[in-house]
Amino acid sequence: MLTSHRKQAILAALKRDGQVVAKTLSEVFGVSEDTIRRDLRELAVDGLLQRVHGGALPSSPAAGDFVQRQQISTDAKSAIARKAATLIAPGQVVLFDGGTTCVELARHLPPSLQATVVTHSPSVAVALVDHPGIEVVLIGGRLFKHSIVTVGAAAIEAIGHIRADTYFMGVTGVHPTEGLSTGDLEEAYVKRALVARAAEVVVLASAEKLNAASPYVIAEATAATMLVVEGDTPEAVTDPFAALGIAILRA
Template sequence: MLTRQRKELLLDRLHKDGQIVAKSLSEELGLSEDTIRRDLRELASEGLLQRVHGGALPASPAMGNFAQRQQISSDAKPAIARAAAAMVEPDQVIFIDGGTTAVQLARALPPDLRCTVVTHSPSVAVELVEHPNVEVILIGGRLFKHSIVAMGPSALEAIAQISTDIYFMGVCSLHPDTGISTGDFDEAGVKRAISNRAQRTVVLASPEKLDTASPYQIAPLSQVSTIIVNHDAPETLLARYRNMGIAITMA
């Protein structure tokens, strides 16, 4: 079998099964595991899948820059944002993450809501300027341009001093086996720190992020209390998350 044919077969199997187990596939095809793993490494370098221990999972399409990500699931994100905004109660302290869906969430908060919003996203902070009863605490640090958020030691130090009722987390990927993950090592650490200071972590998950993986784990799914997804997300994708005791809110 030619290399191109093998890679096409691997991608087709990944699309059908949602994962590749290198050992099983090598036995099925009569190929060495080294050959399968080499093909998987090359496909991963092209951004076509995410290598994990023992095989591969679908790569998240949410790895592009901010402008590119604004075009992904553009219809789903406002609905997810409205469902998230409906969870906020008066006088709560909430943390809104960075990212395209988080900006939509800031826009969706009722104009008369009284609460405190902590964020490390300048974009989110600016959206709340016209909310007279929302106290905004903006975390500073080095600007991570991919997500337009502050990161670094000063951001982590400030985050460690604040406890929140809800953390609305944006992610690149969710998977029952690999948890919540993202494409940058430092960003994963910042998100993990924010989640550790929150009573509840609510993940904003547009459909393309479900059952995908990114290189750096933020936390296992046991850290997540609720996932907000679009109303037409297939139940076949959601069932495993429900079985883990995670509440699913359909937007």
Template sequence: MLTSQRKKAILDALASDGQVLANDLSARFGVSEDTVRRDLRELAAAGHLQRVHGGALPASPAVASFARRQEMESDAKRRIARCAAAMIAPGQVAIVDGGTTSALLVEQLPADLAATIVTHSPSVAVALADHPTLDVVLIGGKLFKHSIVTVGAAAVEAMSHINADVYFMGVTGVHPAAGLSTGDFEEAHVKRALAARAAETVVLASAAKLNAASAYRIGGIELAQTVIVEASTDAKLTEPLERDGVTVVRA
């Protein structure tokens, strides 16, 4: 089998099974595990998969630039955002993450909602500047331009003073084994810190993020109490999450 054929077979197996293991691929193709690992390394470099210990998982396409992500699945993201916005009750303190779905979320907030929104996204804060009854707390820090959010020690320290009712987390990967992940090391730390300051964490997960993984792990699936997905999401993608005790809400 040619290298190109073997790589295509790896991607086909990944698409059908949701993960591949290096030792299984070695036996299947009759090549060494070193050869398989080289194939996986090259496929990962091309952005086709995410390498993990012992094999690989589907790579999340949600690590594209902010502008590119704004163009992806806008209708589905809007439905997820509308569902999330409806979860914020009057008087609550809600943490809203950065990202394109979060930007849509704040657009859906009722004009008469009296609550507090905490965010480390300047874009989210500016979008709420004219809202008549919302208090907005903007967490400062170093600007991570890819997601237009603040990160770093200053941001994490500021978060330690917050007790929120709910945190709406944006991720690039949701996988039952690999957990919740994102494409930046510092951003993963910030998201984990925010989850620790909220009574409930709600993950906003469009189809591209399910059964996918990115380079940096935020935490296990158990970090989330609720995941909002598209109404049409295949049950085989959500059943593993529900078995782990996560509430799946279809929008």
């Protein structure tokens, strides 16, 4: 089999099964595991999959920059944001991640809500400028222009002084065994710091993020208290998360 044909077959298996294992692929194609690992490396360089120990997972299309991500699953993000907004009670202190779904969440907060939103996202802060009852605390630091969020030591230092009721997390990958992940190392550190400062962690996960992986791990999947997913997400996809004790909320 030509290398190009083998790669297409690998991608087809990945789409069908949600993951591929190098050892199994080597047996199926009658080639060495080294050959399969080379194929996986090259496919990963092309952004077509994410390598993990022993094989590969789908690469999240949500790893693009902020402008690109605004065009992905817009209706789903709006529905997820609307449902997530119902989780915020009056008087709470909540952490909002950066990302397009969290901006939508800010826009869906009811006008009567009195609460405090702490965020490292200027986009979220601007979305709340005209909200009469929301106190906004903007975390400073170096602006990471790809995602329009602040990162770095200054951001992590400021986060360490906050105790929040809930952290609404945006990710690019959510997987029951490979955990919560994102496409930038500094963002991963900031998200990890935010996880540590909240009593509950709610992950906003549209379909393209589920069972996908990105290069930088934020935390194990069990760091999430709840996943907010699209209403038509199959139970076969959510059951592995529910088995870990993570609540599933459908939009």
